[in-house]
Amino acid sequence: MQPPIVRLLGSGDRLHLQHGPIDLIVGAEGPMAGSREQAFRAAAMRFETILDGLVVDLDRHRQRLMPETPQPQDRVASRMYRAAGSFCDQTFLTPMIAVAGAVADEILDAMRAAVPLTRAYVNNGGDIAVHLTSGTRFSVAMAQVDGADLGRIRISGRQGVGGIATSGADGRSHSLGIADSVTVLAETAAQADVAATLVANSVDLPDHPGVLRQPACALQPDSDLGSRKVVVRVPALSKPDREWALRAGRELAQSFLEAGHIKGAALFLQGDVKMLGECHSQYFTKSELEHA
Numbered sequence: 001m002q003p004p005i006v007r008l009l010g011s012g013d014r015l016h017l018q019h020g021p022i023d024l025i026v027g028a029e030g031p032m033a034g035s036r037e038q039a040f041r042a043a044a045m046r047f048e049t050i051l052d053g054l055v056v057d058l059d060r061h062r063q064r065l066m067p068e069t070p071q072p073q074d075r076v077a078s079r080m081y082r083a084a085g086s087f088c089d090q091t092f093l094t095p096m097i098a099v100a101g102a103v104a105d106e107i108l109d110a111m112r113a114a115v116p117l118t119r120a121y122v123n124n125g126g127d128i129a130v131h132l133t134s135g136t137r138f139s140v141a142m143a144q145v146d147g148a149d150l151g152r153i154r155i156s157g158r159q160g161v162g163g164i165a166t167s168g169a170d171g172r173s174h175s176l177g178i179a180d181s182v183t184v185l186a187e188t189a190a191q192a193d194v195a196a197t198l199v200a201n202s203v204d205l206p207d208h209p210g211v212l213r214q215p216a217c218a219l220q221p222d223s224d225l226g227s228r229k230v231v232v233r234v235p236a237l238s239k240p241d242r243e244w245a246l247r248a249g250r251e252l253a254q255s256f257l258e259a260g261h262i263k264g265a266a267l268f269l270q271g272d273v274k275m276l277g278e279c280h281s282q283y284f285t286k287s288e289l290e291h292a
Contacts, residue, residue, distance in 0.1 A: 004051075006044045015040045017047045022103055028111055028120040029136075035115050042114035043107050043122070050076060050103060061095045062224040064088075076106045083190035086261055087198060094224040101165055101193030104129035108189075122189075127165040127196075129189035132157035140164050142266065144180050150268050152284045153183060159278055161263055163189030167200035168268075174216050174223065174230035178237075178245060178269065179203035184253070185264040185278050195253075195262045203249035203267060210235035234270075242272045250274045 004019035013036070015026040024047070028039035053074040054061070061077060065088040071078050079102035080095040087093060104122040108129040111120055119136040122129045130138050134157045142150035155161045168181040175197070182200040186192035205211055212233035216225035219232070237245070246269050253265040257277050264277030275283055 004044075004047055006047070008040075015043060017044065017107070019047065019051045022047075022051055023125060024104070024107060025123045026107065026111075026121070028117055030115055030117045032116070035117060038115040039111040039117060039120065042110045046107055046110035050106065053077065054099070061099070062222075063094060065093055065095050076102050079105055079188075079190050083188065083194050086191070087194055091198065092228075093194070093198070096224045097197050098190040098193045100124045100127040101129070101163055101189035101191070104189040105163065124189070127163075127189050127193045129163055130155070130161065132161075134158065140183070142166065142181055142183055142268070144268075150181055150273075151266075153185070153264075153266060153279055154282050154284060155185065155278065159185075159263065159282075160187060161185045161278065162187050163192035165189060165192035165196040167196040169200070169231045169234055174219065174225060176201040176225075176228065176230055177204040177249070178211055178231055178234045179249060179267060180270065181266075181268045182249065182253075183266045183279070184262050186262045191261060195256050195265070199249050199253045199256070199265060199267065202252040203245050203269060205237070205241055205245050208235075208237075208241065237270055239272075242269050245269055246272055246274045250276065 007016050009016050017024040026043050028036045054076055057072055065084050067089050071081055080098040083098040084093055084095050104124040104127055107122045117131055118133045120131040132138055137156045139152050139154045141152055163186045166181055166183045168179045169175045177200050179200045182196050184192045184196040213229035214232050215227045216223040216230045217227055246267055249267050256262045264279035266279040267274040
């Protein structure tokens with residue numbers, strides 16, 4: 001495997017880190033001169049070995065997680081197991097459900113440990129770890145795979161949101177459900193990663209004849225979902241069908257909200273939207289946010 005890629009983007013205000021399947025965009029702002037540079041150095045240093053630590057026990061990470069499963073020693077893997085462990089008594093999942101968010105959390109914490117920061121983020125393909133102090137904000141754009149704009153979620157330091165994650169039928173990972181997109185806000189990116197996947201899975205019409213599914217292993221031989229069928233095509237749906245599918249996802253998201261696992265969720269399916277928690281009050285269309 002090639003060594004990690006570390007390079008500055010734009011005017012040097014963003015850092016690109018890439019190694020194997022991990023591809024991060026990092027931003028940081030601090031109160032002191034050189035804060036960003038120190039943060040970027042810390043991120044790059046931690047990134048050097050992050051993939052190696054995960055690969056050591058990769059087969060184990062792809063196995064079903066149970067409440068009694070022992071914690072691994074690797075820090076990123078431990079984040080994965082803790083985040084997924086909050087949900088593993090409710091459904092089948094493996095620690096890999098939280099891998100993208102856990103990597104983002106680890107890099108963000110490495111930067112925060114190195115230097116005081118007022119605003120920082122680590123974006124791992126749409127699963128984002130965020131650090132915001134009082135008076136700072138962060139906006140994330142939501143879009144379908146075809147580029148259609150779904151709006152913006154804007155968070156502030158007072159909300160206690162440290163992670164944002166998005167999942168859906170056409171995302172980079174396979175989904176058991178039919179949602180165009182589900183975005184979740186949580187305390188950490190790993191928690192958001194798990195919850196977004198589970199809520200997106202639950203937006204579904206299991207018996208709809210037009211929804212095409214295939215075994216995950218037929219599409220990706222090493223998928224941790226094995227022979228479980230994932231969605232590969234969703235037809236145009238009637239209004240009642242869309243409402244039915246979204247209702248199931250919203251009910252699960254509401255249970256996560258009440259249990260303290262998440263802080264908000266935004267669910268999208270063929271033009272219909274369901275919002276709850278912090279997403280309900282912080283959702284804006286693109287034009288609304290531009291003129292806010």
